[in-house]
Amino acid sequence: MSEYKAPIRDIQFVLDEVFRADELWASMPATEDVNMELARAIYEEGARLCEGELLPLNRSGDEQGARLEGGIVHTPEGFKEAYNTFAESGWIGLGGDINYGGQGLPKMLTVMFEEMVYSANTSFALYPALTAGACLSIVTHGSETLKSTYLPPMYEGRWAGSMCLTEPHCGTDLGLLKTKAVPQEDGNYRLTGTKIFITGGDHDLTENIIHLVLAKLPDAPAGPRGISLFLVPKRLLDEQGACAEPNNVSCGSLEHKMGIKASATCVMNFDGATGYLIGEPNKGLAAMFTMMNYERLSIGLQGIGLGEVSYQFARNYALERVQSRSPAGAVQPDQPADPIIVHPDVRRMLLTMRAYNEGGRAFAAYVGMWLDIAKNHPDNEQKANAAAMVALLTPVAKAYFTDRGFDATVLGQQVFGGHGYIREWGMEQFVRDARIAQIYEGTNGIQALDLMGRKVVADGGEAFAGYSQLIRDDIASASGNIYAAALTQALGKLEQATDFVCSTAQQDPAVIGAASCDYLNLFGLVAYGHMWLKMDQAAQTGAGDFYQAKQMTAKYFFDKLLPEADAYYAKVCAGSAPTMAMPAEMF
């Protein structure tokens, strides 16, 4: 029952049949050697690893948790061996820069593998994910010396990475941070301060951990424009680049969390630790934001991955568990009861999960596609246009994937009835593990504010208009599709909502935050509707169960989920008064 199979057929459908990834990859020199055959081979090998090595450590990892003993963080049993296999097979450098030992594969391809790892073992997934994220910052902003020194062992997985942003008094508002970086005569810096919520801040998987740390120079201006980014290794390097004596960095304690218990969430103390500046002084936040779009898409995949594994467990349970009779009469008259998949309400839960997971997976490929075009396209205009799409769609992907992913895990747990509440079945762990993805990497409230404020209102709705036109074009090419009208109507609501907020915001800045969450939900529904239209179109060209199921799930999405668009539209257009009227002291 607790069996997970990586959804390779579905991934192939999305990449190959919906998005014709082969053609896209072939059109750009950086990815001209990539094709679906290679992708399939990668997914098949990745699936074996996820299904066979990582999933079996998921429950035990949750029960054991990461633990701090003698100043060292120990990961649960089996993690080190699994990590070695993972690293040795080259998975950490999958999307990494080929000049430093990475494999340079496109995000559209790698993001689907990331989903599998999150499905199999979210806590485990975070160790390589943070390493890949740190590498990306180094690649983009680090000096040649930093790149050639640190990237190869990180891509190999011999060294790990961490991102040290949050402090006790500041998470969202990084302008308040207090960690200091004092320049030394040798051109390096000494960092002093405390960072919290540091995923993979310490562990026993690698011989070194490369911390990327936000800190302030002594003469830094106040606020977010005074933040710089530093590379601070756990162990300093000798002249040959090998690990030498420990740096002044230590893990002060581990957080006790709701979930992702096998992932070490550390309080990190920097006591005059040696660090190296990445990029320019006081431009640290900008350097972080470059990689954020990649990271945010990846964290979004945590929601889809957990939604998918929860779906598979729940589907298997619903096919086996017998309880009560079908409303249409017994389907197993010789048995004491029917499998619960006969019950419409159980189907409702499973189909909702499918619609979220599959819609999200397609949208992840879509955003990955824009990331790849923005990075690799030879034409600068195309590049800039893609970058605008990435900026617009990334907060939607991160927040909507993880909100709907959380909902999916709650539904999956509900399918199990009372057994869903019992740890042994694993369903409640998916809920706990999914919950953090709505909070970290920028809370979903912050994503919504980023979308509504920066990406839509501040942009005068320009990027949005471009996106909207792309959807209209796709609707036009699918004009015979029975869902074209429903999607057109929902898109119209989204456009009107956009106009409403853009035209109101100048007089009433609070409308942005008051509308942002509902706006993001409306946006997400339309974005998934766009994907479901494309999937339904693609599925009509095929025959057999797979394509039929795809069309039936499309129907479920359009008939049972898309109607929420009207409610979100009404909520957006309620403006800021209902939200802002109450004085703080009346709460």
Add this chain to the structure above:
Amino acid sequence: MSEYKAPIRDIQFVLDEVFRADELWASMPATEDVNMELARAIYEEGARLCEGELLPLNRSGDEQGARLEGGIVHTPEGFKEAYNTFAESGWIGLGGDINYGGQGLPKMLTVMFEEMVYSANTSFALYPALTAGACLSIVTHGSETLKSTYLPPMYEGRWAGSMCLTEPHCGTDLGLLKTKAVPQEDGNYRLTGTKIFITGGDHDLTENIIHLVLAKLPDAPAGPRGISLFLVPKRLLDEQGACAEPNNVSCGSLEHKMGIKASATCVMNFDGATGYLIGEPNKGLAAMFTMMNYERLSIGLQGIGLGEVSYQFARNYALERVQSRSPAGAVQPDQPADPIIVHPDVRRMLLTMRAYNEGGRAFAAYVGMWLDIAKNHPDNEQKANAAAMVALLTPVAKAYFTDRGFDATVLGQQVFGGHGYIREWGMEQFVRDARIAQIYEGTNGIQALDLMGRKVVADGGEAFAGYSQLIRDDIASASGNIYAAALTQALGKLEQATDFVCSTAQQDPAVIGAASCDYLNLFGLVAYGHMWLKMDQAAQTGAGDFYQAKQMTAKYFFDKLLPEADAYYAKVCAGSAPTMAMPAEMF
């Protein structure tokens, strides 16, 4: 920050100002001595207990959990002392039959106290809640001997109760149960079988535990009509009614759960245990259902109680935590940042929680009122009418309270950002503790099916028409109210949805289950809208912050939450095809 104050002012508003409880109580002989003054004194004493004794044990109880050692279940530190205080103050018999030592207070009054206990310590609350539930079954169906023997020590809290229904292979479908009851020559029975998920099945709080057990007689017909109810004490009684030798009942193991960890959830083994028949043979399920309406309303209060305590913690945090600036410009220019309550999206979360909690509290009083009328009214027609209201509204209360309560705890956790995910802050425990209330006491899917199938369709919509007319009457008396039109429209949608399902169900029985969840959500929104209209009306007669805040929350409800009604209506009217089309093997 982690401070909880029982919402006595709000409770008083609901009972006194919205529902004029004094007049209702005075109108029925059974409650003619009850009045608001007494109620207030009870709540104040109850609040002291909940705030001062139970809340401080909530986090430690979660960390320690209940544990099974040497065949005995041990509750966490402090639970026994707190339980003794609770029992000695007479709280367990608050609603109990006055002929056997109970205090006979109306449900409309006691349900508000139950909310407080769930807020302060949900795991603790379940021990007395199960006792009260067991007492209710004994009162209603037990023989005079059983009543006079068992009820007094149970109301006193010297003995506890448990409800033993579920077995490994059957939860919802109790017709499948296997526990056997064999008649003995002395007129008693010997019970053999295994029960799971037994809340408070064993513990160290009391000298005896009275199990109410569903089992089958040897000659019982198959299915739900062959189930009988038995009283099985943990310890048998001597001739004076004192506890004597142990019965053949034991706790085989404790479940490891997502939450309510200080509540012992037991596997109970009955190995030829002595039991006494309650009510008639083969009428056990009917006997259970009598008390279910009381129990289901109470479990619903778990959702509201946890939503309320989560709100209070989140509100306090939002007033203290500073991060970023108000969209309208700094409100604390001399501080590095503003308290996060200035942010519209934080307000959205807090106001949504308020609207759910306060709407739910009013609806709990409303359903409690119907329960009291059904039980105590001298006029039989009134009684029958009230019983029909109880039957209709109870599944809505249980499911909608706990679904919205869970949502509220998730929102409260989100207000805390990353800290919400850390155990020490307590917010994630509320989420875990709230989750079970959507599952036990009949999953919320089962509640929705009960509502749509039994209470609406099978009834030909008659009870619903009565309820709808009551809302229309209240709208008519509030015709000047600015929300009258919005509520009328939403009620119209609910009526149309009802007609749609009633008229479709004969041809298509699957439409009931396919619509049930969305129908319940639509019903719940209208029910809360009804309450918010009444509260807004009542609040207009008062002056000051309390009444203003009430009106502002009403505005939030009508402008930002009620618009969901249209979406649920559309989902109901999508019929069964989107849900039923996919064959089981395609999932």
